[in-house]
Amino acid sequence: MSETKTTSTIHEVKNHVGQSVTIGCWLNNKRKSGKIQFLQLRDGTGFIQAVVVKSEVPEEVWESATKLTQESSMYITGSVREEPRSKSGFELTVEHVEIIQITQDYPITPKEHGVDFLMDHRHLWLRAPRQRAVLVIRAEIIRAIQQFFDDRGFQLVDPPILTPSSCEGTTNLFHTKYFDEDAYLTQSGQLYMEAAAMALGKVYSFGPTFRAEKSKTRRHLIEFWMIEPEMAFVDHEESLRVQEQFISHVVQTVLNKCRAELETLGRDISKLEKIQAPFPRITYDEAVEFLQAAGHEFPWGEDFGAPHETAIAEKYEKPVFITHYPTGIKAFYMKPDPNRPEVVLCADMIAPEGYGEIIGGSQRIDDPQLMEERFKEHELSSEAYQWYMDLRKYGTVPHSGFGLGLERTVAWICGLEHVRETIPFPRLLYRLYP
Missing domain, CATH: 3.30.930.10 (Bira Bifunctional Protein; Domain 2)
Structure with missing residues (x-):
């Protein structure tokens, strides 16, 4: 009998410390440091950082995280832990990534854009x-x-x-x-x-x-x-x-x-x-x-x-x-x-x-x-x-x-x-x- 997964929003992860949860979200930004990927996620209720450690996940999970581009959509599963250095106070240790869509050429990048461009988008x-x-x-x-x-x-x-x-x-x-x-x-x-x-x-x-x-x-x-x-x-x-x-x-x-x-x-x-x-x-x-x-x-x-x-x-x-x-x-x-x-x-x-x-x-x-x-x-x-x-x-x-x-x-x-x-x-x- 398969275990029922616990779903959460980013805003509600505070209620699931120490538990594994699945969140539907988008990638806001990411950075990589050696064999660790830091995913900045958003779901409308808030923002949270999810950490993917290569040695702790299957190869396909690492590869899925590598493929993610700005505003790509996914279901991400991970363990919630408290993190005082984070703005949200929490962080997600990633266990699984289910990609919904890989976004190509998202027009609003982290660089500066003019007001007319932003209003058009x-x-x-x-x-x-x-x-x-x-x-x-x-x-x-x-x-x-x-x-x-x-x-x-x-x-x-x-x-x-x-x-x-x-x-x-x-x-x-x-x-x-x-x-x-x-x-x-x-x-x-x-x-x-x-x-x-x-x-x-x-x-x-x-x-x-x-x-x-x-x-x-x-x-x-x-x-x-x-x-x-x-x-x-x-x-x-x-x-x-x-x-x-x-x-x-x-x-x-x-x-x-x-x-x-x-x-x-x-x-x-x-x-x-x-x-x-x-x-x-x-x-x-x-x-x-x-x-x-x-x-x-x-x-x-x-x-x-x-x-x-x-x-x-x-x-x-x-x-x-x-x-x-x-x-x-x-x-x-x-x-x-x-x-x-x-x-x-x-x-x-x-x-x-x-x-x-x-x-x-x-x-x-x-x-x-x-x-x-x-x-x-x-x-x-x-x-x-x-x-x-x-x-x-x-x-x-x-x-x-x-x-x-x-x-x-x-x-x-x-x-x-x-x-x-x-x-x-x-x-x-x-x-x-x-």
Whole structure:
């Protein structure tokens, strides 16, 4: 009777010390020293070194190991042992190699490659240790986001991706035909989430959004993911408290669960350890005064660009809220400050280290008459937005919400230079492949 083999992943070998296990994996790299081969293996869950000693294995096993090329696939069987010098803390002493495929001429070699080359081969570049680390952290951020809201009584609601109108003007929207009607790919689910909040109290959405913005900066993607909570009976102040607790929770979860991946990226973990609520707050007025004093020619009433946000963020070790922007540069649905109607009850959260705005939020207008006025000012179609007006007509309440851009958040937490590495297959101004 044949013995049943024990299968494992690289991540789980810690549970099999002293045992023989079989792992399905790929060769990441290898080196040879005389009659010993050192195989660097990966299986998606992690990396481990497997050692093949010629005097300890049959000749065919040694030959199989010799044939292996970068990204060749195999089932490898070996004994797990602890190895303090290894990053994983474990090593595999090889007993058997079953080759699945010998890869020929793998295009991404250990040498340096240009960005365009790597982006053209994004489907393969994902296998690199650095890219894997980013995607593992992204997945953990997503889990932390959902856990935060699920544990606090929020309901997940999915707004439509195809919409008949925009929440912030149609300039940067992708237009398509919806049979005989015009439609757009959503740039935000917020208006629909307001309707959901009137039914369910506290809600959040998590899905793709699209901006037809011809921007090539390191902070912009054409397709990206947004988390958009909306909360009935919640004012601007309470919303800010939720936001800072939310970001603290996400960052601390990643620190707890993904320390090895952060180290792979060379991230300065000490900077992330400081991300604990509460966060500093300054008003738009104070931000303008600061910029002018620092030598920026910045008139009151304009929106901040990347250099301005970076200059402000450099003052702080934590994210900073900039509150009370001028009414004229913010969306039509934001509630004016009752004590100063020329500014609105809103805030942008600016991440440290030059990563820019990661959250934008506000208290929403709940006065039907004021919303009517805003519609006229912004020349919005009453017909297209009648359902949105109904939210103020039938049981209006104070409510607030915000939106977090996932990819900018991933870039900040990982310490990445460009958002193109934060999503598996980025959609950029001149890139739709692969």
